[in-house]
Amino acid sequence: MRRYFASILSIGLILQSCGTEKEAFKHYGPTAVDSAKAISMDEMVKQFNQNPQQDTFTFSAPIVNVCQSAGCWVNVKKSDGDLLRIRFKDHFGIPPKTETGNVAYFHGTAYYDTISVQLQKHFLEDGNAPQSEIDKIVAPKIELNFLADGVLIPTASSKQK
Numbered sequence: 001m002r003r004y005f006a007s008i009l010s011i012g013l014i015l016q017s018c019g020t021e022k023e024a025f026k027h028y029g030p031t032a033v034d035s036a037k038a039i040s041m042d043e044m045v046k047q048f049n050q051n052p053q054q055d056t057f058t059f060s061a062p063i064v065n066v067c068q069s070a071g072c073w074v075n076v077k078k079s080d081g082d083l084l085r086i087r088f089k090d091h092f093g094i095p096p097k098t099e100t101g102n103v104a105y106f107h108g109t110a111y112y113d114t115i116s117v118q119l120q121k122h123f124l125e126d127g128n129a130p131q132s133e134i135d136k137i138v139a140p141k142i143e144l145n146f147l148a149d150g151v152l153i154p155t156a157s158s159k160q161k
Contacts, residue, residue: 024155025105029092031150033058033107042079045144048110058107063100063153067126071096074104075127085123089149098153108148116140 027033039047041061048055061076064083071093075083086106088094115123120137 025152026155027150027152028094029088029107029148029150030090031107033105033150033152035060035105035152038105041076041084044110045078045084048144052112055109055111056107057110058105060103060105062103063098065100065127066094066096066098067123068096068128069126071098073123073126074098076104084144084146086146086148086151088151089147094151094153102154104154105152106146106148107150108146110144110146112142113145114140114142115145 025035035058038058038060041059044057044059048057061084063074064077065075067073072091073085073087074094075085078084086108089108117137117140120141121134124134124137
């Protein structure tokens with residue numbers, strides 16, 4: 001009987017170890033994010049530029065920077081090298097120590113906005129940018145922004161993909 005039980009237990013452990021590992025995520029914000037519906041960031045930008053009236057998206061992208069003051073925004077990098085700033089609706093935040101490089105899922109609204117010199121400098125200060133980079137800001141600029149109402153971020157214990 002012991003052998004039978006040990007055999008069953010061993011087979012069970014082997015089968016469990018062969019299963020796919022599911023990455024653990026933490027949700028932030030008032031809206032649930034369905035990662036199965038996510039498109040790439042580049043596809044989101046393309047779709048929005050083709051039809052700005054369709055402005056609500058779920059997309060995935062690796063996090064490049066996180067606001068170090070309050071976790072109130074993140075940057076992700078587009079394929080052209082430019083950054084897309086994602087702010088959080090109703091000022092929810094994520095932990096400022098969130099690891100960069102991990103792929104996160106974002107749900108919300110894309111829009112173009114004029115970013116003042118003061119706000120550009122503020123964002124750089126919150127991201128701990130060097131003063132020399134902050135001093136280069138001398139003119140407002142129009143840029144694509146994203147207002148997220150939900151975010152899924154890999155937990156520290158999950159594997160990076």
